[in-house]
Amino acid sequence: MHEETVDVLVVGAGPVGLTAAAELRRHGVHCRILDRVTEPPPYPKAVGVQPRTFEVWEAMGLVGRALDAALPLHGQLTFTDRAPGPRTALDLPADVPYRFAALPQYTTERLLAEHLAGLGTEVERGVALTGLRQDEDHVRAVLDDGRTLAARYVVGCDGAHSTVRKAAGIAFDGDAFPEQYMLGDVELDWDLPPGHVVRATGADPGDVLVAVPLPGHRRYRISSRTTAPDGAAPGLPHLQAVLDRLAPGPVTAHALRWSSTFRISHRLAARYRAGRVLLAGDAAHIHPPTGAQGMNTGIQDAHNLAWKLALTVHGLAADTLLDSYHAERRPVGEEVVGRTVRHARSTPGDLTANLLREAQLLIAYPDSPVTDPSCDGSRAPDCTGLQRPLTGYPARLHELLHGPRPVLLLHAGPRTRAADLNAAADAARAAAHDRLDVHVILAADAAARPDDLRAPWLGDPRGAFRRAYAPRDGEALLVRPDTHLAARLPTPAPAPLTTALRRLFAPR
Template identity: 40%
Template structure:
C-alpha cells in the first residue's frame, strides 16, 4: 500500500538496465524481509534478491524476545507467528550436583512477556508471505556479484540462471549474513575472533522427564549440553574441543552419548537434522558507505546463547526502514542516514560483550571458572529482582538511543521515558466513542505519532495551547504525523470540537498511561520505530515545532 501523502513512483529504468526499485535488498532472511515489509508499509518500492533458489528447511535461530514480538506485531505477522510457536516458561541450569538456577521467562512487564520458540525458517516463511502481499518483489536464485556507487544511485551486477544483468537502485542494503558479499565488496572490516570450541546441534524427537516448555542447560566438566524445546521437537547442542574439522556431519552420536551421561532416563527417538558449527564474535567497522548499508548478521555475529542474533537483525531493519523512507521522500538527508549506525552499532557492540561473557562462562571447562559459575548462579537464584532485570535486558526492551542526534527533549527529570527510549505500551479508550486501542498498535501506521497529554486538571491556557498546536500541525505536517490527545478522567467539554478534527482522542480510563508516563501536561513524539523522538512540557510547543521543522527540512 502507499500512504496518502506519498506521490506515485514507478520503478525507474536506465539505458541497458532492468526496471529496479528504490531499495535493493540482498538477502531474504528475517532482517531483509523485515526491511522490505516496513518499506512497503511506507509505499517504498523495493526488491529482495536471494542467492538460494529455495528457503532452507533448517535454521539455527529459534528465540523471539518481547521487543521483537512488538516489532512483528507492527509488521502485521505476529498472530501468524504465535500460532506456529511454542511459548517458553523458563530456563533451568544444572551443574555437577543438580539444579542451580531457574529464570522465569514470563515475568516481564510487556505486552508479550513470553519468549517464543519459533524456527527461523518459519519466521522467514511468514515474513515472505507478508512482504509479497504488500506488493514487494522477491527473486530467488539471484546473486549479487558486484556493485558501483554513483552520485545518486547504485548500479548492481546480478547473476541468475539466465546470466548476468545490471540493475539500478537508489539504495543497496546488505542483509546477506555473516559471509556478506555486500560487506566484502564494500571493503568494510569484520573484526573479531572465533571461539576455541566447535559445536554440534541436532533437532530430535526426545523422550525424557524434563518440562517441554523450558530450556535446560547442563554445565559440566565434560562440556555443556543445551536442550531447547521447539514446537514439534527438541534442539540439542553440545560443545566439543576444537579439532579444526568443521566438515558436514550426519551422526548425532556425540550428542547421544553426552545426553545419556547427563540424563540416563532420556532417549532420542528420531534425528531430523544434525549440523556442526563454530562461533564467532565479530562486528562490522561501519554500517554505512554512502548509499550502501549493512544490517543483521552482515554487521554482527555472536554466540547463539541468549538468542540475540535474529532479534537484533530484525531491530536493525526496523530502525533503518523509516530513515530510508524519509530520505527517499527528500527529508533528513545524510544526517538522518548517519543516525542508523550511530544508534544501532553501539547496541550491537554492547550485545556482543554481554553474549561473549555469557558464552565463555557457560562453556569453560576450567575448574576455577566452573566453581565461580556455580556460586554465581546459586546466588542469582536468590535475587529474583536482579534476574528480572537481566531478562529485561536480554529481551531488548531496554535498548535506547539517548545519545542519538535524532532525539531531543526537555523536562527529562519528570516521570516517563527519556528521548531515545522505547515508548511503553498503554491501553486507551476512545473519547466519546466506543472501542479501545493500544499505543503500540499505532506502529502499524509507520508515521510519527504526537501524543498531546493534558494534565489531570487542565485549565484554559492548556486548552488554548492544544488547539493552537493542532491547528499548526494539521496544516503543515498531517502527511507525516498522526495527532493524538490523551486525558485522564472525564472528557472535558472544552475539547468536544477536537473529536471532529484530525486528532485521535483518548481517555486513560484504565490508568495505564498515568502509570507509564505520569500526570503532567506533556508532549510525546513517537518515532516510526516506537522510540521517543522528542518530549517536552505542553507549554514548550514552540520548541516542538522548531524540532519538527529541522527534522523534515528538505535537502
C-alpha cells in the same frame, strides 16, 4: 542490456532482509529483494523470539500468525554434573504485551515471505550479487546473470560472509572460539517440564549441552561441542553421546531432522553505512547464540532502518536522519556482541540475570542525532485501559503507535486548553509534511472538551497513561515509527514541537 532501476535493493532473504523489504513496502517504497539460494533453508538455526520482536511484528501486521506458530518459553533449567542448579522463570512485567517464545527460523522466514508477497513483492531467488559501484545518485549492483541494477540505496542483509559489506570495503573485525559445536533438531524422550530451555554442564564448565524446545511433540534443537569428524554433520549417535554425558536423567534422542556443525565467531562491522550502502543483521554483527539475540537484533536493525530510508527516498527526511541508523544501531550491536561473548564463557546463572535486557526492551538512543535533548530515546511503553470513542472495550496505547508514521501524543490535564492542543497539532502536522498522526490523551480531570478538539482523542479514566508516562499537564510526546521516543516537551507550544520534528523531517 537495459539497466533496471529500483529505489532500494535488499540483498539477502533471511529474516532480516525479509523484514527490511516488508517494512519498505509498508512505507511505500519500491524495493526488490534477492537471494543467491534457490530455496529457503529448512534449518531451525535461530529459534528464540524476544518480546520486542513480537512488538515489531505487531506493527508490521503479522503478529497473530507468528503467535499461532510459536511455542511459549516458560523458563530455563540448569544442571551441573546432573544436579539441579538455578531455575529461572521468564516472567515480565504486566505492561509488556508479549512473552518469550521459540519459533524455528524456517517458520519465521515463511511467515515473513508470505507477508511480503501480500504486499506485492516476491523474493528473487537464485540471483547472486557479484559487485557494487557507487556514484553520487545510485549504487549499481552487478548480478551473476550479467544484469545491472541501479538502486538509490542497497541494504546488505546477506550474512556473515556478506558480499555487500566486502564490496563496500567495510571492515569486519573480531575473532572466533577454537571449539567446534554441533546442532541437532531431534525429539527427546525425557521427563523434564515442557517449554523450558535446558542448560547442562559437566565437570568442565565449557562442556555444555543446551536444549531449546521447538513447536512439535517433544522436539528440541540441541547444541554442544561435537565429537563428529571435522566438518561432518553429526548423527544420532553423536547427539546421544552428549545427552548420556550431560543430561540430568535418562533420555533418548530420535527422529533426527537435521544436524550441522559450526564455530562461534564474534565480529562487528566498522560502519553500518558507507554512502548509499547500509548493513543489517549478520552482515553487520555476529556473536555467540547465547540469549537468542542475533536474529532479533537484526530484525530490529531492519525495523529501525526502513522508516528512515522511506522518508529519505520520499524526499522528506532531515539531513541527519539516515546517519542516525549507524549512530543508533552500531552501539546496540557492539553491546550485544560483548554481552553474548561474556555470557558464553560465564556460569549459567548469568544468562538471564536481566530479563528486560534479554527481551530487548531496554534499548534506547539517547545520543542519536535525531533524539531531542528532552528525552532519552527509549522505547515507548505500552498501557491499556484507555477509552476510545465508539468502542465498548479498553484500548491499548501501542495500537496507536504501530502505524507507518510518527505519532504525537498530547496529554491534556486540568490546565491545558483545547485551543493550545489544536495549535500544537496544526503546527506539528505542517512541520511533518502531514506525515504525522496526532492523538490527545484526556486525563480524568481534563479541562479540554472533546467537542473542541481537532485531533482524535482517547480518555484515560483509570490513569493507565499517567502511571506509564508520568506526564506533565499539557506535555507533548513525539513517538517515532519504531515506537522509540523522539521528544518529551513540557508544553504543547508549536515552536518547540517544530524544532523537534526538524530532527526527522526536512523543512517544507
